[in-house]
Structures are given as structure tokens and as C-alpha cells.
Amino acid sequence: xxxxxxxxxxxxxxxxxxxxxxxxxxxxxxxxxxxxxxxxxxxxxxxxxxxxxxxxxxxxxxxxxxxxxxxxxxxxxxxxxxxxxxxxxxxxxxxxxxxxxxxxxxxxxxxxxxxxxxxxxxxxxxxxxxxxxxxxxxxxxxxxxxxxxxxxxxxxxxxxxxxxxxxxxxxxxxxxxxxxxxxxxxxxxxxxxxxxxxxxxxxxxxxxxxxxxxxxxxxxxxxxxxxxxxxxxxxxxxxxxxxxxxxxxxxxxxxxxxxxxxxxxxxxxxxxxxxxxxxxxxxxxxxxxxxxxxxxxxxxxx
Amino acid sequence: xxxxxxxxxxxxxxxxxxxxxxxxxxxxxxxxxxxxxxxxxxxxxxxxxxxxxxxxxxxxxxxxxxxxxxxxxxxxxxxxxxxxxxxxxxxxxxxxxxxxxxxxxxxxxxxxxxxxxxxxxxxxxxxxxxxxxxxxxxxxxxxxxxxxxxxxxxxxxxxxxxxxxxxxxxxxxxxxxxxxxxxxxxxxxxxxxxxxxxxxxxxxxxxxxxxxxxxxxxxxxxxxxxxxxxxxxxxxxxxxxxxxxxxxxxxxxxxxxxxxxxxxxxxxxxxxxxxxxxxxxxxxxxxxxxxxxxxxxxxxxx
DNA sequence: TAGCGGCCACAACGTTTCGTTGTGCGGCCC
DNA sequence: GGGCCGCACAACGAAACGTTGTGGCCGCTA
Numbered sequence: 166x167x168x169x170x171x172x173x174x175x176x177x178x179x180x181x182x183x184x185x186x187x188x189x190x191x192x193x194x195x196x197x198x199x200x201x202x203x204x205x206x207x208x209x210x211x212x213x214x215x216x217x218x219x220x221x222x223x224x225x226x227x228x229x230x231x232x233x234x235x236x237x238x239x240x241x242x243x244x245x246x247x248x249x250x251x252x253x254x255x256x257x258x259x260x261x262x263x264x265x266x267x268x269x270x271x272x273x274x275x276x277x278x279x280x281x282x283x284x285x286x287x288x289x290x291x292x293x294x295x296x297x298x299x300x301x302x303x304x305x306x307x308x309x310x311x312x313x314x315x316x317x318x319x320x321x322x323x324x325x326x327x328x329x330x331x332x333x334x335x336x337x338x339x340x341x342x343x344x345x346x347x348x349x350x351x352x353x354x355x356x357x358x359x360x361x362x363x364x365x366x367x368x369x370x371x372x373x374x375x376x377x378x379x380x381x382x383x384x385x386x387x388x389x390x391x392x393x394x395x396x397x398x399x400x401x402x403x404x405x406x407x408x409x410x411x412x413x414x415x416x417x418x419x420x421x422x423x424x425x426x427x428x429x430x431x432x433x434x435x436x437x438x439x440x441x442x443x444x445x446x447x448x449x450x451x452x453x454x455x456x457x458x459x460x461x462x463x464x465x466x467x
Numbered sequence: 468x469x470x471x472x473x474x475x476x477x478x479x480x481x482x483x484x485x486x487x488x489x490x491x492x493x494x495x496x497x498x499x500x501x502x503x504x505x506x507x508x509x510x511x512x513x514x515x516x517x518x519x520x521x522x523x524x525x526x527x528x529x530x531x532x533x534x535x536x537x538x539x540x541x542x543x544x545x546x547x548x549x550x551x552x553x554x555x556x557x558x559x560x561x562x563x564x565x566x567x568x569x570x571x572x573x574x575x576x577x578x579x580x581x582x583x584x585x586x587x588x589x590x591x592x593x594x595x596x597x598x599x600x601x602x603x604x605x606x607x608x609x610x611x612x613x614x615x616x617x618x619x620x621x622x623x624x625x626x627x628x629x630x631x632x633x634x635x636x637x638x639x640x641x642x643x644x645x646x647x648x649x650x651x652x653x654x655x656x657x658x659x660x661x662x663x664x665x666x667x668x669x670x671x672x673x674x675x676x677x678x679x680x681x682x683x684x685x686x687x688x689x690x691x692x693x694x695x696x697x698x699x700x701x702x703x704x705x706x707x708x709x710x711x712x713x714x715x716x717x718x719x720x721x722x723x724x725x726x727x728x729x730x731x732x733x734x735x736x737x738x739x740x741x742x743x744x745x746x747x748x749x750x751x752x753x754x755x756x757x758x759x760x761x762x763x764x765x766x767x768x769x
Numbered sequence: 770t771a772g773c774g775g776c777c778a779c780a781a782c783g784t785t786t787c788g789t790t791g792t793g794c795g796g797c798c799c
Numbered sequence: 800g801g802g803c804c805g806c807a808c809a810a811c812g813a814a815a816c817g818t819t820g821t822g823g824c825c826g827c828t829a
Binding site for chain 1: 522529535545598
């Protein structure tokens with residue numbers, strides 16, 4: 166493939182061979198193999214070099230694309246001057262959306278998105294340099310001194326129920342209203358910062374949160390939820406659900422106070438990656454709302 | 468690379484090996500080679516399979532991209548059900564722009580753009596099936612019966628001069644005004660349909676068109692034009708010039724009548740490619756303007 | 770805690786692929 | 800028509816690849 170593009174650019178097999186530091190015969194053999202694989206002739210051989218056939222012309226931009234993508238793939242893991250690598254809590258959750266907004270605003274900034282286990286793993290990864298930034302809810306007082314943090318987004322928590330749930334038709338509920346109901350959150354992983362968030366939330370308002378084993382993915386969770394008259398769960402306002410439309414799930418706002426999930430951007434101080442400043446600048450800091458609730462351990466991350 | 472994605476999807480080397488119809492050891496060796504090439508570890512090996520590292524997560528979307536691009540590259544030359552392949556007279560000229568408009572309107576239609584020598588080559592390529600459609604100025608009466616043609620775009624011809632040319636400050640000129648001036652069009656290739664167009668144009672209005680040898684590309688042409696007090700050339704209204712801004716070139720409209728270049732879409736009747744109908748539908752037929760001039764041989768292509 | 774099973778890595782070997790050298794064939798151009 | 804330029808074919812050695820066979824590590828279980 167690289168030989169093909171080299172021949173197109175050079176116009177002659179011999180010149181392409183020089184560019185590739187191999188012999189003309191090797192280039193000839195490579196092109197012949199490629200043509201045999203594709204089943205079409207890519208060049209017309211003339212006495213003055215090689216010219217593209219129609220098939221070759223059609224193939225060329227795709228070949229260039231391939232080399233470009235390969236270059237990007239290599240760059241994504243190249244130590245030093247690689248794309249900005251950002252950890253998000255989940256690809257369908259608010260941080261991913263926020264990062265998408267940054268990408269739309271600054272499309273020239275190369276990004277790679279990864280998902281780590283929890284905030285602790287994110288801090289380790291930041292310290293070791295394997296990622297450049299992370300969106301997590303953190304207890305700022307417990308962060309190492311070389312890790313910076315800015316609370317960038319407070320996401321209201323909503324109640325998610327099926328159509329048969331007693332609260333399904335409410336326009337809004339208060340945390341106190343939920344005291345008698347079962348909040349079902351399978352797939353929650355003990356020890357993670359989001360588990361801690363929901364535990365704190367439950368304790369603060371006397372809620373009952375049930376965690377039945379590891380989750381089997383969100384789809385069966387939502388299916389079960391849609392068919393249950395008693396189960397409800399919490400979900401972030403910006404969480405994108407891929408519900409097959411007719412599941413009839415209801416998102417119900419929570420007020421007085423509104424629990425908000427405190428997403429912070431965290432990074433290692435001294436990380437010289439230029440795009441890191443762009444990201445922080447784009448995000449700014451959240452304006453702390455009134456009438457909201459968030460765990461005390463998170464409020465220090467101003 | 469394909470093995471890497473297979474392992475990610477399967478979660479275990481052995482399962483990936485089954486998918487690829489090779490042995491587990493071969494997969495292991497491929498991954499090890501890839502990791503050595505990239506200089507990073509892509510998987511953490513556990514007793515229950517292989518999980519992506521952070522680097523692996525960052526690398527994965529690029530790897531998928533690569534496979535996707537490869538698939539498109541293969542499709543571009545696959546006989547039968549390949550992308551719609553359209554010939555344009557030049558990548559910076561009106562037909563390419565029109566095709567770009569179609570692509571924006573129907574981004575789901577896969578397109579490959581090629582450039583053939585002239586209308587004759589395009590007709591041959593249509594007949595042989597190596598292309599699906601072409602934008603050319605054609606003499607409809609001379610087309611084979613199985614080649615369809617619709618005049619889809621009349622492009623006004625403009626005069627292009629440098630700032631020192633006597634007509635540089637004119638807002639518009641008539642063809643008759645040009646009789647005393649030299650029209651310089653290097654790079655015009657005898658025997659092509661666009662050479663025929665300009666020859667007919669010159670003959671119709673008594674113009675002097677000079678063709679000095681093969682062109683050396685458009686950039687030196689425009690440089691020469693910008694610095695000359697006597698040279699002018701014709702250019703299509705939609706031709707995109709990449710002039711380095713400060714060349715000071717002037718585009719001057721031509722009126723009474725306005726010569727228009729009659730772009731037609733031509734295709735082989737009976738070509739079953741579904742996208743061909745989409746393209747024809749998108750283009751429609753040109754509404755013949757008044758006060759314009761075009762060669763008689765082109766007017767039959769109604 | 771010892772045994773077992775699942776999973777991946779290492780080693781050795783045969784086959785295939787790749788690149789090289791040497792040579793042949795067919796157009797242009799003078 | 801001879802010379803030259805440019806690509807293809809042939810033969811050979813080297814490197815890469817995939818296979819079989821085996822070993823080590825981890826987690827689960829009795």
C-alpha cells in the first residue's frame with residue numbers, strides 16, 4: 166500500500182524504490198501482488214513510467230486515507246507529543262458529552278478517550294503519565310499535591326422508572342419522597358467514587374439502595390426497569406440512554422434539594438501537554454448552584 | 468491489527484484465534500509483535516483472558532478505523548456494488564464542485580472521483596463499465612446509442628487578467644471587446660472537448676487564442692498572468708483558484724452574450740447502480756438561459 | 770493448602786513470503 | 800534501427816509466519 170502511493174507520487178517504479186530504500190524489482194513485485202489481491206490493474210506501464218488506471222485513481226484516495234489513519238494510530242500510543250488522552254467515567258455519561266463539546270469547539274485538537282476503573286486508578290494513571298486528564302468526582306483533600314482538580318460540571322441526578330411505577334407520572338420528586346421506595350442500582354461497584362456518591366446520597370436522605378450483584382449491561386437493566394412496578398434507579402441528567410424508544414421509561418427530576426453529581430477535571434500539575442490548557446480553558450469552573458446537594462467530601466473541590 | 472481487534476472483541480486469545488482460524492500461539496505472537504512495534508503494552512494478561520490497558524483503549528478506535536478504511540479501499544475497486552465512480556474534467560473545476568454538493572446533500576452515497584483524458588475516454592470508460600458517470604461537454608448526436616446525456620450545468624466563462632492588463636478594471640466585457648486581445652491558454656490539449664469548445668468560441672467571435680506548448684501547471688500560469696500587462700485567459704466562473712491571495716488577479720464577467728460551458732452528465736443506459744439515479748435526480752436538467760452562447764454541437768444535448 | 774483447569778508465553782521446526790541479484794522484453798527517442 | 804530507459808521474470812538466500820509441543824502463572828475448588 167505504501168509502495169502504491171510511493172509509485173503514484175514518484176511516477177516511476179525506480180524512483181519509488183529509491184524513496185522506499187528497496188530495489189525496483191521489489192516494488193514491481195509488491196504492486197503486482199497488490200493488483201492480484203485486488204483483482205484489478207492499478208497502473209498502465211509505459212516506457213516513461215507508470216500512470217494510474219481508472220481503478221488506480223479510485224483507489225488512491227483510499228490508500229492515502231489508510232496511511233493517514235495508520236499514522237494516527239501510531240501517534241495515539243507514541244510517548245511524547247501524543248494526542249491528549251482523557252479518562253471519562255463512561256462513554257455514554259456526561260463527561261463524554263462534555264468532551265464531545267470540546268471536540269466540536271476545537272476539532273484540531275487530537276483526542277483519545279479511555280475509561281478507567283475509578284478515580285483512584287485515574288489518579289495513578291495521571292501520576293504515571295499514561296493519561297493526561299480525567300473527569301471524576303473527587304475528594305480534593307485526599308488528592309496528592311501534584312494533582313490539580315477543578316469542579317467543572319454539576320450534573321443533576323434524575324429518577325428513572327418504568328411506566329408502571331407509582332412515581333412514574335410525577336413531574337418532580339424530592340429526595341424525601343423516595344424514602345419509602347427501593348432504588349435499584351445493579352452494576353454498582355463497591356469502592357468506586359460513584360458508589361461512594363450514591364452511598365452518601367442514600368445516607369443523607371435515608372434512602373434504600375439495593376445493589377444486586379454485578380450488572381449485566383444497561384440494556385437488560387432498562388428492560389427490567391421498564392417492566393417493573395416497584396423498581397427505580399438514579400441516572401444523570403445527561404446520561405444518554407439508547408432505549409429502543411418504546412420502553413416507556415420516565416425521567417423524573419429531583420428537587421428540594423437537587424442532588425448533583427460533581428464532575429471535576431483532574432490532571433497532573435506540570436504536564437506540559439499543550440492541549441491540556443486548551444481543555445481547562447474550554448471547561449472553566451462550575452458556578453455552584455443553590456438548592457442542590459452534593460457530598461461534603463466533594464465540596465472542597467471548588 | 469486485525470488480530471488486535473479480534474482479541475478485544477473476543478476477550479480471550481483462544482477465541483480470537485478461532486475467529487481468525489489460526490492457533491492461539493499465532494495470535495499471541497502477532498500481539499507480541501504489535502506491542503513490540505508500538506513500544507507499549509496493549510493487553511494485561513489475566514487468568515481469565517486479556518483486558519485492554521490504557522494504551523490499548525486509546526489505540527482501539529484507531530485500529531477499528533484502520534480496518535474500516537481498508538474495507539472501503541477494497542470496496543472501491545470491487546467489481547459490482549462498488550461506490551459510484553464519477554469522472555470529472557478536473558478536480559478544481561465546476562463538475563467537482565457540483566459533485567461535492569451532491570456529496571453534502573447525500574453523504575451516505577459512496578463516491579469515487581476520477582479524472583479521464585477527455586470526453587472520448589469517458590465514453591469508452593462508461594461503455595466498458597470502469598466508470599459510472601461523467602461530467603463532460605458532449606456532442607449528443609455523436610454519442611453511442613447506449614450512452615445517456617443530460618445537460619446539467621451551464622457555467623459562465625470569465626476573463627482572467629493580471630492587474631496591469633488594459634481590461635483589468637472593467638466590470639464586464641463583451642466577446643467583441645476581446646477581438647484585439649491575446650487570449651493565452653497554455654496547457655490546452657488538442658483533441659479534447661474543452662479544446663474544441665475554446666476553438667469554437669474563438670472562431671465565433673474572431674478571437675485570438677494562443678496555445679504555447681504543454682502547461683507547466685496552473686501555479687506558474689497564474690504567476691505569469693499576474694505579472695503580464697497583455698496576457699489574459701478564460702476561466703470558468705466556478706473554477707477554484709488557489710491563488711496566494713496577493714497575486715492581484717481579476718475575474719471579469721463576459722456579457723452580450725455570455726459564453727457558457729455546457730457541462731453534461733453522461734452515463735451508460737442500463738447501468739444498474741442505484742446511486743446513479745440519485746445523482747441524476749439531484750442534478751436535474753439545466754434551464755437554458757437567454758443571452759448566452761454555447762457551441763452549436765453542444766446544444767443538441769438538451 | 771494442594772490439586773486442577775484455563776489461559777497465555779516460549780521453543781523448535783517447516784512453509785511461505787520477501788527482497789536481492791541477474792537478466793529479458795518492449796516501447797521511445799535520436 | 801540502435802541505444803536507452805523502464806518494468807517484468809527467474810533464481811536464491813534470508814526473514815517472517817504459523818504450527819505443534821510444552822511450560823508457567825493464576826484463580827478456583829476440594
